[in-house]
Amino acid sequence: MFAPLNQPIENWTAQRIWLIGASSGIGAALAQQALAAGAAVILSARRQTQLEIVAQRHPNAMILPFDVLDTAAWQRGYADIIAQLGGVDLVIFCAADYRPERSWEVDPATAAQTLQINLGSVYTGLATILPDLIARGSGGIGLIASVAGYMGLPNATVYGPSKAAMINLAEILYADLHPKGLNVYLINPGFVKTHLTAKNDFTMPALQTPEQAATAIWQGISSGKFEIHFPRRFTQTLKLLQLLPYRWRFNLLSTFVKTS
Template sequence: MKWTSLNPRWTNWQGKRVWVVGASSGIGAALARNLLRRGASVALSARRIDALQAVAADLPTAWIVPLDVTDPAAWDASHRTLRQEWEAIDLIVFCAAEYRPLRPWDIRADQVRKTVEVNLNSVYYGLEVVLPGLLSQQSGGIAVIASIAGYLGLPNATVYGPTKAALINLAELLYTELHAKGLGVYLINPGFVKTRLTAANSFPMPALQTPEAAAEAIVDGLARGRFEIDFPKRFTRLLKFASLLPYRLRLAALQRVTGIS
């Protein structure tokens, strides 16, 4: 049996129209710069216009489209702006994320609401506006940045982890529903990446990567047509193995590794 790519391969970015949502910093900013250098036309979206301007500096094919991802009406307005200029979108990348280290006994409703809105609900808002066009053209792709935090119930990720687990589930069902309709769906599960979000962590972060290295891994995965793009492998493979253990072993291992008893 010959194995083939689960998704279309993105090997030539010249002229491709890519909407990177959450492009003001971290992985989103690094990915936008990477794709712009490869010749793609990239729309950069986030709330912080000054940060988007910094990302777009000296990159003439960058296009700043401010967007509050938690506002469904803003999604509709931004999408209409893009369609007027581009007519169609080839790839949308959902990068927006909210994270705060949180233990169960520190749960606060306002923080829960914000994290769920940014990490999960915003993806649904975006899908509502982009899917009709992608289905009509029967081509293009959807890339969702989740996290290895979605593999297991990890400490400090009381809200963040469940939202990322939901995105993993969502990407799987999107692939099942949309692959036959000509669309690619790409699930991106990074390990620890040095960003303003992970700067809040007070614990050692194994295999910590730069945003630029993360962007390169994503582009490589897209070029290979992978469904799941996870990195760095030396870390993600360990967590995947742990996720396959029976709960008695898995939970004991988590307590031992994290020092929680």
């Protein structure tokens, strides 16, 4: 009854991990920790120079730069992985875009691009890799969503809905893929100090470093958790806030907007 929802991972040296969005922030920190643990890690993002910096001095790193919005590049990249490593055991979708904006500030073209990066590219990646993972009956998928997907939060007018959709998608993937032998991880960070959160002009509670975030994620995956959320002192508060009637929740959120 209380067994982990996913199969725990004990031997990281046997893992081939593909990190999508590994040039900075959480993705880069995940890559560095996985490489240090002995895993074979494929690092993908648009910026090849940044990927090379992350991968330096690690012979077990494979650099695979591409744009997640380029559908054909997914197929070419995965073919390269098959040729060099024979496949993947774990894919984590880290790529994301964010800009703080209220509903009346949204630009349709920019919003469409954010949704395509944060969510649409995940579907492209899943279509690329899932046939092989399902045929093999093993492997794992990790989606980095956000606590911004728990509820409608101020300034997350486009980012929040994209992350709410990823939470929903992770639940669907688990229901579909767990019976086929695959692991699915839903990763919901709180505030993490990255170039994206640097755009915020308010005090971010329980702000963590990318290294702290990566440690929490690898610990959660190692122990077989489905939802990995952190820091818990902050995320548990938001989970409680979710349970409040809308009238109370809206009043609390309006107070936050006035003080931020």
